[in-house]
Amino acid sequence: MSIKQKVKKTSRKTLKQEKKKVVMEKEPLLLQPPRGMKDILPNDQCYWDQVRRSTEKLAREYGYLRIDTPLVEFSNLFARGVGEGTDIVEKEMYNFVTKGGDKVALRPEMTAGTCRAYIQHGMNVLPKPIKLFSTGPVYRYDRPQEGRYREFYQVNFDVFGEQDAILDAQVIQVAARVVQSLGIKAVQIQVNSIGCAACRKEYRELLINYLESKKQKLCQDCKNRLENNPLRVLDCKEDKCSQVAATAPQSVDHLCDECRVHFKSLLEYLDELELPYVINPQLVRGLDYYTKTVFEIWSADEEGRKSALGGGGRYDGLIKLLGGEATPAIGFGLGVERLIIEMKRVQAKPYRAPKPRVFLAQLGDLAKKKSLKLFSELEKSGILVAESFGRGSLKSQLRVADRLGVELTLILGQKEALDKTAIIKNMITGVQEIVSMDKLIDLVKRKLKTDNVVVYHDNNHQNNNHDGDHAAQ
RNA sequence: GCGGUCAUCGUCUAUCGGUAAGACAUCGGUUUGUGGUACCGAGAAGCUGGGUUCAACUCCCAGUGACCGCCCCA
Secondary structure, eight states: OHHHHHHHHHHHHHHHHHHHHHHHHHOOOOSSOOOOOOOOOGGGGGHHHHHHHHHHHHHHHHHOOEEEOSSEEHHHHHHTTTOOTHHHHHHHHHHOOTTTTEEOOOOSSSSSHHHHHHHHTTGSSSSSEEEEEEEEEEEEEOOOOOOSSEEEEEEEEEEOOOHHHHHHHHHHHHHHHHHTTTTTOEEEEEEEEEOOOHHHHHHHHHHHHHHHTGGGEEEHHHHHHHOOOOGGGHHHHHHHHHHHHHHHGGGGGGGHHHHHHHHHHHHHHHTTTTOOOOOOTOOOOOOOTTTEEEEEEEEEEETTOEEEEEEEEEEEHHHHHTTSSOOOOOEEEHHHHHHHHHHHTTTTOOOOOOOEEEEEEEEEHHHHHHHHHHHHHHHTOOOEEOOOOTTTOOHHHHHHHHHHHHHHHEEEOOHHHHHHHHEETTTTOOEEEEEHHHHHHHHHHHHHHSSSOOOOHHHHHHHHHHHHHHHOO
């Protein structure tokens, strides 16, 4: 190591220590978001765009209107709506008190807020059924891991005012279609019916009796669940519990007449739609408000590892519970991050936004000034243009143009600026011509239309581009 | 909430108890008006806090975070 290097290293180190000292004096600044939260970087946006486009298109086609509700609601909306005894409300809610003393929470799911808005704005007077969809972040204070974040995004569909099972089937179909439209084909739909308030009460007692008799075989969690949420014992993953659950009375066998008919016709409608499904008598959802139909959508990879993409169900009692007039309703939510994980796994095509096909290069003070306006004129006439105004040399600008893979580069130099002309360079053939400024835009448009896109990139070059994408992350 | 693995430039990966190397990426240059290659150069890192030591990026502890497995869910 040379003396020069040594000196440099030392000074760098000293600098670093000083920097550290300054930071320490103020307050440690962690250059990362809080746990379980993450940035969605430009490189990933193509997947998010694809999800947004697909869901918005299907929502439109099935008659859903978009609604956006606040990320923050009063805590008791969720306590009442989602259920006091649920994991979500009990241990996963971001609760806080505002300066004004309001007890509020970040929404852990979207249905409660949608219902609140439905009641508040008197949507019950609209022609039924009323279909609403929304998308945005939701928050759960859970332990993060792959596909599970404390801030995550959902797309959510809800329908109000229709109790016919045909709607249950259509809602399940929409859920399946959203997933499939993203290119995720290998999905499994699980359905179950947990009955209405009346038959659920009866069933619940039956189940408690049964579980009490096997109490010593249950895990500690389930012993607790026995008290406040016995249905949840059924989907406990503990071996001993699932053994008990396997022989437990099943809700489908203890439905009242109405619920049985409802479930039966749902299955008939699903058959009619040729939507493959599996009846899972063990399926219970983590939210209290469900009645009758519940369902989940799962994907499975080659090794059989499953991941829940979303789920939903009917909640005929919720609107009344929250203070509205009794209104049947059904809905579902899908986890966007999980959809994207699946899209990547099956190598589904993300949305590709149009890229600029023209680059504007400038040389010299006068041309630089003129190029700024020329850029906006090109943009106004619908031509996507790239530039690198900050660079001086034509060489480095052309290098950028090349790397962006544009088809044409417009060169505006001192001479051209004075002559009111510009050079159009075809980046594929290398041929260039001088045209007058007032014909430039029309000519560029014509060239973009007629020029066939020739793929001339060699592999090496493409790889470089690819790496570049990653480096931008 | 519990268990496991891990933590070095923007990214990936080395090395070492004596203050860190390379690749990719970035920026600049190779006679300043012409792009892919090549060559030269520059900037850029030891998660945080303690401890052991003459000396810690390295060893130990704690914290934090990421990932995996439970639990739960989306």
